[in-house]
Amino acid sequence: MSDAVIGSHSEVLMHFDLKLEDGSAADSTRVNKKPAKLVMGDGSLTENFEACLLGLQQGDKKSFTLAPEDAFGHSKPENIHYMDRNRFSSDMDISEGMIMGFGQPNGQEIPGIIRSVAGDSVTVDFNHPLAGQTVIFDVEILEVSEPSA
Structure with a gap:
């Protein structure tokens, strides 16, 4: 010890x-x-x-x-992004609260939380959970x- x-x-x-x-x-x-x-x-x-x-x-x-x-x-509004549903695979089941990895241009992946899915719009929060x-x-x-x- x-x-x-x-x-x-x-x-x-x-x-x-x-x-x-x-x-x-x-x-x-x-x-x-x-x-x-x-x-x-x-x-x-x-x-x-x-x-x-x-x-x-x-x-x-x-x-x-x-x-x-x-x-x-603190949660930063600029870390919340609205994405087109067609940016996700059509067979992917996206639901509120889900955490997914998003590839960055530099090859790194960052987690995003799906906050809402409304029609063709998906709200993704990249703030820390x-x-x-x-x-x-x-x-x-x-x-x-x-x-x-």
Whole structure:
């Protein structure tokens, strides 16, 4: 058992539960019993999530409540797009609430949530599914190590 404290480049193995204010689960590593491994500063977590972890050490359990601007941001109207139904495969069953991947010109794929289907118009929201939500971030630090130089 090390007494390493999480710093700006630490490797961290942790379990986390992400919940909404009403207590509903948004994400959890415990569901699949697979802890998350991350390297601080690698961009996989926002600065605000990382700031919550700084100074914690192995065995620590902590809960943080993050406002939308500190978590996934606010929903931005410019991330909501109206697309023609004919841009989707005709045999594709598109329904409200569905999350689909959309290819970008650079080859990357980004997820979009189908918000509505009305006639030939499909409304797709490219905001993060948790945008605009206050989230509760419960962490249990399993292991902290410094990357070998």
